[in-house]
Amino acid sequence: MSETAGASLVQDAYEEQKNRIDNIVNEMASAEDTEEERVWKEHVDKYLKEIERYQSMIKLLDIGDEELSQRTSVFLDILENPEFEIAFVGTIKTGKSTLINALLGHNFTPTDVTPETAALTKFRRSEKDYIKIIFYNEEEWKELRASKSQNAVEYNDLYKRLGAEEAAPKWIGHEAIKKELDGTEIEEKVAQWTSSKYAEHFFVKEVELGISTLPEWFPPQVLFVDTPGLFDAVQYRSEIAEKYIRKADAVFFCVDVQRTIREEHDEIQTVFANSNDNKSKVHIVATHWDKLNKPIVDNWKKQKRFFVELFSNANFFGSEELAEKNILHSSAYMYNLCNHFDENIDELEIFARTLGLSVRGDDDEKIRGLKDQLLEFTNIEKIKKVIETELVVKYKQLMVDRIEKIYQELVNNYRQGIREKRLENESK
Ligand SMILES: Nc1nc2c(ncn2[C@@H]2O[C@H](COP(=O)(O)OP(=O)(O)O)[C@@H](O)[C@H]2O)c(=O)[nH]1
Numbered sequence: 001m002s003e004t005a006g007a008s009l010v011q012d013a014y015e016e017q018k019n020r021i022d023n024i025v026n027e028m029a030s031a032e033d034t035e036e037e038r039v040w041k042e043h044v045d046k047y048l049k050e051i052e053r054y055q056s057m058i059k060l061l062d063i064g065d066e067e068l069s070q071r072t073s074v075f076l077d078i079l080e081n082p083e084f085e086i087a088f089v090g091t092i093k094t095g096k097s098t099l100i101n102a103l104l105g106h107n108f109t110p111t112d113v114t115p116e117t118a119a120l121t122k123f124r125r126s127e128k129d130y131i132k133i134i135f136y137n138e139e140e141w142k143e144l145r146a147s148k149s150q151n152a153v154e155y156n157d158l159y160k161r162l163g164a165e166e167a168a169p170k171w172i173g174h175e176a177i178k179k180e181l182d183g184t185e186i187e188e189k190v191a192q193w194t195s196s197k198y199a200e201h202f203f204v205k206e207v208e209l210g211i212s213t214l215p216e217w218f219p220p221q222v223l224f225v226d227t228p229g230l231f232d233a234v235q236y237r238s239e240i241a242e243k244y245i246r247k248a249d250a251v252f253f254c255v256d257v258q259r260t261i262r263e264e265h266d267e268i269q270t271v272f273a274n275s276n277d278n279k280s281k282v283h284i285v286a287t288h289w290d291k292l293n294k295p296i297v298d299n300w301k302k303q304k305r306f307f308v309e310l311f312s313n314a315n316f317f318g319s320e321e322l323a324e325k326n327i328l329h330s331s332a333y334m335y336n337l338c339n340h341f342d343e344n345i346d347e348l349e350i351f352a353r354t355l356g357l358s359v360r361g362d363d364d365e366k367i368r369g370l371k372d373q374l375l376e377f378t379n380i381e382k383i384k385k386v387i388e389t390e391l392v393v394k395y396k397q398l399m400v401d402r403i404e405k406i407y408q409e410l411v412n413n414y415r416q417g418i419r420e421k422r423l424e425n426e427s428k
Pocket residue numbers: 090091092093094095096097098099111112114115116117287288289290291330331332333334
């Protein structure tokens with residue numbers, strides 16, 4: 001491409017970006033204002049004005065920098081569609097999906113049928129229930145297949161058994177499907193696209209669920225993201241999870257308390273290595289709390305003490321205080337049982353006994369009397385509270401902080417581009 005053609009393409013992009021900036025400004029003018037909203041708008045306003053200023057300089061200097069144009073475009077994407085992503089990460093089967101279901105108050109993802117979540121699943125509150133399915137494109141698929149480890153035996157077997165080879169041409173590169181749903185169909189539809197019972201699940205890159213019944217405290221801009229397992233036999237899928245650790249605004253790293261910390265060490269290092277800029281965004285959730293031997297007595301306290309000591313140093317949380325605050329336990333499975341107490345009374349009785357609660361005889365009333373205590377033990381309400389009071393309430397401020405960083409980078413890029421052009425002109 002000749003320099004002038006390149007420059008004119010970029011000029012077109014500037015025109016388009018100018019329109020987008022105007023749209024964002026208009027949109028902001030019409031929305032209602034809380035204090036948070038006001039702070040947010042002030043910042044966005046500042047960014048947009050500066051970007052316009054730099055863009056006009058660039059236009060004047062006739063700098064056809066495609067990369068800069070793309071970066072600007074990404075930044076405008078964020079401003080147009082600000083999202084606060086809370087990612088749930090961990091090795092497969094650590095209970096990520098069970099925890100998400102507990103926090104959202106309903107089983108949206110079928111934890112019993114899916115042995116693992118290979119696709120990224122996003123949950124958000126929306127006016128209408130919907131599901132959106134995004135497929136791998138040709139290039140992504142090639143990369144995924146090439147990254148498959150040699151011992152991906154399970155993957156290979158399943159791929160063959162489900163006849164995925166024949167289904168591949170239909171789904172790779174398929175355009176995204178978005179369907180409105182009746183709320184009761186969500187679980188079934190998610191299963192249809194993500195369950196390892198069906199060949200399609202191999203080709204699904206991402207599923208987004210819009211759910212109208214999510215609690216009020218869940219703003220539509222806040223997303224829960226269920227990620228594929230770290231250390232998947234298909235490296236590409238692990239990388240998606242890793243990328244999410246960097247990208248997410250908050251990370252809940254799930255560790256099964258039954259696994260030794262040595263087994264999880266690499267995963268936890270990966271999480272912190274990818275969160276260097278902001279360690280406080282990481283939470284470690286010890287799942288399967290109920291499986292600890294006598295968890296109530298003091299075993300969890302001991303275990304937590306051990307975790308806190310291990311993760312206080314500079315490679316991890318960096319302080320004992322933060323480690324103490326951000327290491328939580330959960331028994332999401334038990335919480336979900338409690339939500340349908342009567343149906344699960346027998347299983348809950350077993351739980352109560354293993355936990356050492358006094359249950360004499362087989363009187364259902366006695367177990368019912370233990371409901372509040374059992375719920376308290378699951379710690380789910382506590383985790384919800386952390387999400388609500390530490391993240392959701394100030395998500396706009398947190399987003400402003402983060403966007404400010406991205407913005408500063410962009411401005412540095414502009415400045416550099418302008419400086420280079422000046423030098424070039426001077427040397428002519
Ligand atoms: N006992 C117990 N089982 C759990 C807990 N959390 C998850 N599970 C079970 O662990 C299995 C894997 O959970 P899942 O959420 O699918 O894991 P994921 O692969 O990380 O999404 C399922 O059979 C769950 O029922 C828990 O806190 N306690």
